[in-house]
Amino acid sequence: MGIANKYLLMVFALSLFNTGCCQCDLNNITIGTQRTGQLIKNMNEWSVRVINSCASSCSYSNLMLSCKGFHTVEAIDPTVFKKQGDKCLVNNGRALVPKSSVQFSYAWDPPFIMFANSSNISC
Ligand SMILES: *[C@@H]1O[C@H](CO)[C@@H](O)[C@H](O)[C@H]1NC(C)=O
Ligand SMILES: *[C@@H]1O[C@H](CO)[C@@H](O)[C@H](O)[C@H]1NC(C)=O
DSSP states (O other): OOHHHHHHHHHHHHHHHHHHSOOOOGGGEEEEEEEEEEEETTEEEEEEEEEEOOSSOOEEEEEEEEOTTOOOSSOOOTTTEEEETTEEEEGGGOOBOTTOEEEEEEEOSSOOOOEEEEEEEEO
């Protein structure tokens, strides 16, 4: 086997190793929003699921979403989702373990686009 081939094999082995390692970042939090079809005080109700969709086994604690301007006419359990200024705390800071999710509903028009802003990620 030539030097170049050995080198390629090593790069390949390293990339395999890397996939098994902690690869989870804020992009691996999926936020799915669906219209429920209900109206609350004349506002559409939206069901939001915040999912730890990382393929590796990592937990996200103290997960904050960017949720600037968030409003709702439907009360939300603050231990699931709580607005704090321009950020919203998910699950009261408790870990979203691998493959888990939390869900809440709110009512407003139009819906808000939210994305993960910060978290302590442990793998
Ligand atoms: C994390 O999310 C990014 C962007 O969607 C994706 O390319 C990557 O494969 C995901 N990583 C894991 C380990 O799930
Ligand atoms: C988190 O929010 C802060 C302040 O709003 C912003 O400056 C920063 O870029 C955000 N980070 C991510 C990863 O979205």
